[in-house]
Amino acid sequence: MSQPIRFYHRNAIREITDAPVTRTVLQYLREDARCTGTKEGCAEGDCGACTVVVGERNDEGGVSFKAVNACIQFLPTLDGKALFTVEDLRQPDGSLHPVQEAMVECHGSQCGFCTPGFVMSMWSMYEKHGHEHACANKTVPNRADIANALTGNLCRCTGYRPIIEAAERMFQLPAPKAPVDVKALAQKLATLERGDTFHYEHNGQQFDAPRTVAALAQIKAAAPNTRILAGSTDIGLWVTKMMRDLGHIVYVGQIAEMQTIDVTEDWISIGAGVTVERAYAELAKQYPELTEMWQRFASLPIRNAGTLGGNVANGSPIGDSMPGLIALGARVVLRGKDVERELPLEDLYLAYQKKDMAEHEFVVGLKVPARNAARKNFQFRTYKISKRFDSDISAVCAAFSFIADGEAIREPRIAFGGMAATPKRATHAEAALADNDWHEATAQIAMLALAKDYQPLSDMRATSDYRLETAKNTLYRFWLETRPNNPLQKGALDVRAVLAAGAEASEA
Numbered sequence: 424m425s426q427p428i429r430f431y432h433r434n435a436i437r438e439i440t441d442a443p444v445t446r447t448v449l450q451y452l453r454e455d456a457r458c459t460g461t462k463e464g465c466a467e468g469d470c471g472a473c474t475v476v477v478g479e480r481n482d483e484g485g486v487s488f489k490a491v492n493a494c495i496q497f498l499p500t501l502d503g504k505a506l507f508t509v510e511d512l513r514q515p516d517g518s519l520h521p522v523q524e525a526m527v528e529c530h531g532s533q534c535g536f537c538t539p540g541f542v543m544s545m546w547s548m549y550e551k552h553g554h555e556h557a558c559a560n561k562t563v564p565n566r567a568d569i570a571n572a573l574t575g576n577l578c579r580c581t582g583y584r585p586i587i588e589a590a591e592r593m594f595q596l597p598a599p600k601a602p603v604d605v606k607a608l609a610q611k612l613a614t615l616e617r618g619d620t621f622h623y624e625h626n627g628q629q630f631d632a633p634r635t636v637a638a639l640a641q642i643k644a645a646a647p648n649t650r651i652l653a654g655s656t657d658i659g660l661w662v663t664k665m666m667r668d669l670g671h672i673v674y675v676g677q678i679a680e681m682q683t684i685d686v687t688e689d690w691i692s693i694g695a696g697v698t699v700e701r702a703y704a705e706l707a708k709q710y711p712e713l714t715e716m717w718q719r720f721a722s723l724p725i726r727n728a729g730t731l732g733g734n735v736a737n738g739s740p741i742g743d744s745m746p747g748l749i750a751l752g753a754r755v756v757l758r759g760k761d762v763e764r765e766l767p768l769e770d771l772y773l774a775y776q777k778k779d780m781a782e783h784e785f786v787v788g789l790k791v792p793a794r795n796a797a798r799k800n801f802q803f804r805t806y807k808i809s810k811r812f813d814s815d816i817s818a819v820c821a822a823f824s825f826i827a828d829g830e831a832i833r834e835p836r837i838a839f840g841g842m843a844a845t846p847k848r849a850t851h852a853e854a855a856l857a858d859n860d861w862h863e864a865t866a867q868i869a870m871l872a873l874a875k876d877y878q879p880l881s882d883m884r885a886t887s888d889y890r891l892e893t894a895k896n897t898l899y900r901f902w903l904e905t906r907p908n909n910p911l912q913k914g915a916l917d918v919r920a921v922l923a924a925g926a927e928a929s930e931a
Contacts, residue, residue, distance in 0.1 A: 430505065449494045461475060467660050474543045476490050571723065640758055653732065713747060756788040843878075849873055874891060
């Protein structure tokens with residue numbers, strides 16, 4: 424029997440029984456709830472005009488707030504959660520929230536179309552850092568943090584400076600007169616929690632949200648063609664852009680087992696339902712070389728919704744997570760019926776959109792080797808080449824690693840995205856490096872060997888020649904950054920920090 428979609432919105436519990444399974448949150452807001460402050464710009468999660476904030480009850484009994492793109496999120500995924508839009512910021516006496524007041528003071532809005540999305544991204548940041556920002560235990564984000572938080576919001580009018588200034592100013596203004604009562608909200612969300620699989624139907628299409636991996640395995644075994652949905656950051660476009668019929672859907676966002684991160688001496692185990700943002704935050708603790716890739720992986724709203732397991736399961740040849748994970752020696756854990764197996768991540772990809780998975784199998788998690796004593800003197804870098812620094816798809820994504828044994832190279836691993844039909848290791852280049860001294864000549868030999876590993880295609884993002892030359896150049900950059908006795912060998916360059924410092928210097 425179909426159950427209603429239940430979520431908290433506009434100070435009340437909403438129950439939806441007659442919406443299509445793939446109706447987007449944006450369509451619901453504008454056409455059903457008449458909350459038209461949220462705008463449609465691109466309908467593919469790029470521009471941020473539709474940004475809303477979703478609240479979920481966390482393990483501490485509080486509520487976690489995440490900015491996401493309403494245009495590609497399906498309405499049934501809101502079940503058990505809270506939804507906030509720009510309309511919710513209006514105070515009971517009609518006054519503006521500090522976020523809105525700061526935008527006014529700093530002239531952060533011109534045509535205004537993108538403004539609600541910016542405001543909601545800023546509000547999410549405001550909630551994250553707390554209302555009592557003057558307290559000693561609260562930290563106000565710096566300009567680089569603000570820039571990272573606003574990567575998913577595009578504006579054609581302002582040049583961004585007044586918006587960033589507004590994000591700084593909002594923490595200086597008096598707290599809102601009616602802040603979100605997080606404790607009361609958590610109690611409301613607790614009443615919406617389900618103990619078993621949530622099942623919703625509309626016009627013959629089904630949406631299931633199981634609570635356990637075993638229940639998910641049972642659903643897939645009974646109906647292997649059922650479409651698995653995680654963050655909807657790719658599948659959402661199948662509906663909004665391709666108008667595809669997804670058939671029956673099973674949503675993994677309510678499976679607690681797939682939301683966990685377990686760190687041991689040997690492994691960082693990441694559940695397939697862990698968001699990209701959470702996963703990279705954990706990985707960067709041991710591999711800070713991933714920090715720039717983390718910041719440049721799509722935008723914050725996309726990272727808040729999309730999952731690392733979903734990116735891996737999708738297996739796009741231009742997916743940004745796979746090269747770095749392959750270079751680290753990650754393994755993927757698969758589940759089918761009652762059987763679980765694991766294999767090296769690079770072995771999962773057989774050909775374009777073809778994976779070593781049975782129809783009923785699914786990705787349940789990832790295992791990344793921990794940076795322990797066995798990885799002493801471990802050298803690792805990732806590089807992303809794209810036309811736009813923020814929120815863009817890679818033309819080439821590169822990752823390199825090896826263990827330095829004096830000047831000798833042990834266990835080299837090189838992986839690229841955008842260079843083949845799958846994320847692929849450079850086995851000829853690795854052979855040129857293995858057990859040789861890490862000298863410039865060695866690097867140049869490996870650079871030449873890349874032509875044996877890849878014959879990239881030309882497309883709208885780059886030509887074949889450009890890709891191959893860029894791949895060679897990234898390997899040479901790796902040599903420059905990790906060469907023996909390199910005085911600058913302190914980790915990958917933080918490009919955004921350099922740009923932010925340059926901007927502040929020019930203003931001064």
